[in-house]
Amino acid sequence: MSEITLVSKEGTKIQISSQFSNLSGFIHNILQDYQQNEDISLASVSFINLQMILEYAVHHNFQVPQPPRCPITSPNIADNVSDPWDAEFVNRLNEDQIIDLVTATNFLDMKSLMDLCLAKIACMFKYKDIETLRKEYGITEEFTAEIEEKLKSDFPWAMEAESND
Amino acid sequence: MHRKLNYKRKNEMSFYIRNTNMIPQSILSEIMVYLNLPELLEVRIVNKRFYNACKSPFLFRREFISMWMTSTDTSTQASSNWQSLCLEGIRAKVYWQNLSDEIFTNQELRILYDELVSTLASPIPIFPVMRRDIFCMPTLIQDLLANPDDQFIIDSELEQYSEAIAIYLQENSEELFYQTHTNDLIALRWNTRKSNERDSIGSESTQCSEDFNDSLLIVLIKAIKKVVKIYCKAASQLLLESSSILTAYANAWESYSFAIKKINSLFLPVTELINEFYENNYGNNNNTPPRINMMKILLSIWRRRVFEPCKEKILSQVINELNQIRETSIEKLYWAESRRIVEGLLDLSLNELSVFFKQHSLLTVEGPYSYLHYGVIEKLKEFYNDFPVVFEKEQEILSGIFIPATVREARRNYCDIIGKKFKNQELITESLNYEKNEDDLMIEWTAQNYGIPVDDFDIFKRFSQFKENKFCDIVVQLHDYNMCIDSQA
Structure with a gap:
């Protein structure tokens, strides 16, 4: 078996090497009982996402690449991945696309690409204080002032100890 | 003071996630995996969803291990205790940073702290792999116990630290003696001996007094114990979460026993100075409390913090x-x-x-x-x-x-x-x-080598005054046995 047929939620068919199962746990399980020429329906994956996923898979030659650094060390994703192509790939996605892609990779059990997307989102949070995060992401405060103060005073030395490093 | 994270954005990000509610809670938790401890503590205050996403015990376990331990961390369960362990670990670090700098500089304290933590995390193996693999006897600890002089061998690699401390202590010794409160020393020494088990390893009473002592040396000993206690608490947590506790315990113990030797050598000048001061002031008669022995203190901490919680599972x-x-x-x-x-x-x-x-x-x-x-x-x-x-x-x-x-x-x-x-x-x-x-027969022979006739009860009684309980028990047992045989005859 060299090729399999994936069907996006819009019904578009895409042919791809069966080696894709190296990257996707979902496809790997499907192939256990797969009969040739059978279509594999991906009801939760749009055509656009599927194209991006395949682009990623082909670039990595259907092999699992090195995961992003964890925890990340910089707000720039390029500093946290070993392959610069990964950073370029994920940087060109907009906010809707990246959330969609996370959902699609979650459905496909495709850990490597999902990790890349998650690391990209984590980069958005890095080095930002609470107010900045709230402002940028339109979050209204939910904690009462007392609870927030308590949470802040829970670990004051944590911040100081680490910042001295 | 709450730290304001100093972030200067070099390049404007290409996009923002305007509404984090778009992200399912489970995925938000996965994102938090990529943040480190200070960032997690900051981000969790944003709102309740962030707070819940940041409280995974796996995150805190990973952060604790990365800072204070060496572990493969593969177990699938993690206790909620890891958050408080992280907290205690950071508190211990700050405690060290705030120690008096009259005798040690902050930099020296930092070196000592780093050395202590890295020794606990990954001590240098003292036995070669082959010797360890074939289950050698006696073990390092038994070897040290039976040859107490070995405890005072200073590894060449530690000389730079030990020597520096020794010099500082020597230069300031007069002032130090003068400033050290006698009562504090008595309290500390008493605490190391007051248990009936004073001769056994792992006495349960090696805690410092709750009162805060102003003698740096005593505070230093307390600071060492604080770090070791947290390490041991975390080690027992890891063992309880481990799927194969026997292997995990044996490996953890082996690593700790190497650490014991190194820590003992590292802080030798400190313990020796306290011991010397005490002996100078209180003499060296039979009633003098035993010397402070870092090795025994560390064994005691392991016994209480690691063995006790894990013993049933073991x-x-x-x-x-x-x-x-x-x-x-x-x-x-x-x-x-x-x-x-x-x-x-x-x-x-x-x-x-x-x-x-x-x-x-x-x-x-x-x-x-x-x-x-x-x-x-x-x-x-x-x-x-x-x-x-x-x-x-x-x-x-x-x-x-x-x-x-x-x-x-x-x-x-x-x-x-x-x-x-x-x-x-x-x-x-x-x-x-x-x-x-x-x-x-071998015991009898050894007893005779100690100059103890096995059939003289009075001598046994006198011997018992030396408080060598274990040995005495054996010899008395032998004596009772002989009496029993004699009466039967």
Whole structure:
């Protein structure tokens, strides 16, 4: 078996090497009982996402690449991945696309690409204080002032100890 | 003060996630995996969804391990205790940073702290791999116990630190002695000795007084203990979460025993100075409390913080392994993890004298090893009652794992149970057999080498004043035995 047929939620068919199962746990399980020429329906994956996923898979030659650094060390994703192509790939996605892609990779059990997307989102949070995060992401405060103060005073030395490093 | 994260954005990000509600909670938790401890503590305050996403114990376990331990961290469960452990770890670090800088500079304290933490996390193995793999005896701790002078050997690599501390202490010694409150020292020394178990390793009373002492040396000892206690607490948490506690415990103990030797050497000038000061002031008679011994303090912490919480799980796994060996192949005996566990627990149970008599069938079983000993013996009683076995094979298995005192006790129980069951008087008699064997003769010989005639009760009594309890117990036991034999004759 060299090729399999994936069907996006819009019904578009895409042919791809069966080696894709190296990257996707979902496809790997499907192939256990797969009969040739059978279509594999991906009801939760749009055509656009599927194209991006395949682009990623082909670039990595259907092999699992090195995961992003964890925890990340910089707000720039390029500093946290070993392959610069990964950073370029994920940087060109907009906010809707990246959330969609996370959902699609979650459905496909495709850990490597999902990790890349998650690391990209984590980069958005890095080095930002609470107010900045709230402002940028339109979050209204939910904690009462007392609870927030308590949470802040829970670990004051944590911040100081680490910042001295 | 709450730290404001100083972030200067170099390049404007290409996009923002305008509404984090778009992200499912489970994925938000996965994103948090990529943040480090200070960032997690900051981000969790944003709102309740962020707070819940940041409270995964796996995150806190990972962060704790990355900062204070070395572990593969593969277990699938993590306790909620990891968050508080992180908190305690950071608190200990700040405690060190805030120690008085009258004698040590902040930089030296930092070096000492880093050295202490890195030693606990990954100490340099002292035994080569081959020697460790073949289950060598005595272990490092037993070796040190039986040769106390070895504890004061300073590794060449530590000389730079030890020497620096020693010089500082020497230069300031007069002032230091003058400033150190005598009462504080007495309190500390008393705390190291007040237990009845003062001669046994792992006395439960090595805690410093709750009162905050203003002597730097005492505070320093307390600071060392603080870090070690947190490490041990985390180690026990990891063991409880581990799927194979026997291997995990044996490995953790081996690593800790290497760390003990290094920490003992590292802080030797400190403990020696306190000891010297105390001896100068209070003399060196029989009533003088024992010297502060870092090795014993560290053993005690391990016993309380690691062994106690894990002991039930360890016992149950040892019994499982025994059953497996019995049911499958005796060859598995040579790979049994229980052997390493027994050695580790003996490290915590023997003292300077009893270490010599480890292989003796009359050794008084005490300390953590006794928990294993009696636990296994009780289980074996049930087993012998339900499934009469041929003891020769059983003996081979037990001898391969436990010390002779345990094997002897198991044999006595076997003879008693089977004898009564089959009304076999010979076995019942054997269960009461206390006859001397070669090991008993060896004890007598050693006692004589110490200049103690084994048949003179008065001398035994005098000998007991030296408070060498363990050794004395054995010799008194022998004496009682001789008296018993004499009266029968």
